[in-house]
Amino acid sequence: MFDHRIHNFNAGPAAIPLSVLKKAQAEFLNFQGTGMSIMEMSHRSKEFEAVLARAIAGVKNVLGVPDDYSILFIQGGASLQFSMVPMNLAIPGKPIDLIQTGTWTKKAEKEAKKVSAVNIVASTESENFMRLPKPEELKFSSDAAYVHMCSNNTIFGTEYSWLPDTKGVPLVADMSSNIASRAIDVSKYDLIFAGAQKNLGPSGVTLVIMRKELAERADKNLSAMLQYRTYIAENSLYNTPPTFGIYMLALTLEHIIELGGINAIEARNIAKANTLYEAIDNSDGFYRCPVNKADRSRMNVNYRIYKNNEANEALEKQFIGEAEKAGFAGLKGHRSVGGLRASIYNATEQNAINDLVKFMADFARRA
Numbered sequence: 001m002f003d004h005r006i007h008n009f010n011a012g013p014a015a016i017p018l019s020v021l022k023k024a025q026a027e028f029l030n031f032q033g034t035g036m037s038i039m040e041m042s043h044r045s046k047e048f049e050a051v052l053a054r055a056i057a058g059v060k061n062v063l064g065v066p067d068d069y070s071i072l073f074i075q076g077g078a079s080l081q082f083s084m085v086p087m088n089l090a091i092p093g094k095p096i097d098l099i100q101t102g103t104w105t106k107k108a109e110k111e112a113k114k115v116s117a118v119n120i121v122a123s124t125e126s127e128n129f130m131r132l133p134k135p136e137e138l139k140f141s142s143d144a145a146y147v148h149m150c151s152n153n154t155i156f157g158t159e160y161s162w163l164p165d166t167k168g169v170p171l172v173a174d175m176s177s178n179i180a181s182r183a184i185d186v187s188k189y190d191l192i193f194a195g196a197q198k199n200l201g202p203s204g205v206t207l208v209i210m211r212k213e214l215a216e217r218a219d220k221n222l223s224a225m226l227q228y229r230t231y232i233a234e235n236s237l238y239n240t241p242p243t244f245g246i247y248m249l250a251l252t253l254e255h256i257i258e259l260g261g262i263n264a265i266e267a268r269n270i271a272k273a274n275t276l277y278e279a280i281d282n283s284d285g286f287y288r289c290p291v292n293k294a295d296r297s298r299m300n301v302n303y304r305i306y307k308n309n310e311a312n313e314a315l316e317k318q319f320i321g322e323a324e325k326a327g328f329a330g331l332k333g334h335r336s337v338g339g340l341r342a343s344i345y346n347a348t349e350q351n352a353i354n355d356l357v358k359f360m361a362d363f364a365r366r367a
């Protein structure tokens with residue numbers, strides 16, 4: 001058992017910056033002199049409305065969201081967006097284009113198919129999703145309603161460093177696991193969604209950033225809770241929103257601004273990922289990252305342990321066990337990939353990576 005905070009490499013829900021947790025703790029019992037916690041007050045109170053405004057301002061500031069976009073907070077996780085996006089953006093008779101890069105795009109495909117025909121623009125499934133397709137491999141339809149992509153594949157450890165050219169067709173991106181980790185040009189996307197629990201706070205709130213006019217595509221007979229229009233018209237206050245999650249998201253974005261904004265965060269994330277990938281690549285083949293170098297994720301680092309030129313599950317199990325005892329949590333790879341995975345989202349500090357790299361070198365020496 002630990003009496004201190006450990007190095008948390010969980011994939012999601014994941015680490016939250018310590019200063020954010022401390023701020024929330026300090027305000028927990030008596031929020032701004034109201035005599036109650038933020039969780040105990042009306043979502044229509046002026047105090048909560050101010051928190052909501054802070055969350056929106058934080059998203060706008062950190063991501064540079066243009067004025068013709070809406071910033072929405074929705075429940076149901078990123079997984080509900082797999083349904084909501086096609087329900088709102090599909091056009092009868094036109095296909096949805098989808099770039100197949102892993103488990104999360106497969107889930108999105110499954111839901112999209114319930115609404116429309118789906119064209120797989122490219123898939124790297126035959127290579128176990130260990131790389132992203134190249135731009136020239138993308139075979140877009142001539143008349144797609146929109147294109148769906150996942151900017152960072154949490155499970156397989158791939159991340160785009162480029163943008164698919166959809167030739168004006170609306171681009172929808174699932175950014176659940178790399179939102180606010182790097183600078184993006186929001187105007188190049190038409191809808192971005194992200195569950196908060198990787199980079200923005202606790203689970204229970206999903207951030208949606210969308211070109212406002214796109215919400216008008218949806219059938220007005222669609223259930224109100226499933227229409228983006230409703231959230232836009234009511235500023236995410238049509239029903240009771242996840243107030244505590246929105247509060248934590250506001251604190252997390254304000255923390256990013258204090259650190260110097262998105263460019264500062266991106267520089268930190270590049271340095272962190274470089275430290276870990278270099279340790280893997282320079283381990284004389286003991287640790288190996290199976291992901292195509294150009295597509296390696298800065299957020300989710302997958303690797304395996306090798307012995308006699310073969311991946312060695314027994315050593316991986318031993319590594320995870322010893323790492324846990326030494327205070328490194330969450331290093332087990334996803335069940336569909338195996339091996340090891342270190343999720344190093346915004347809240348993971350460089351010193352945690354440095355300690356992990358030291359532990360890895362020591363383990364390799366002993367093994």
Ligand SMILES: *Cc1c(COP(=O)(O)O)cnc(C)c1O
Nearest residue numbers: 077078079104154174176177195
């Ligand atoms: C975690 C994750 C999801 C699923 O999010 P839920 O909030 O659990 O629905 C979807 N897409 C990506 C890329 C993820 O990392």
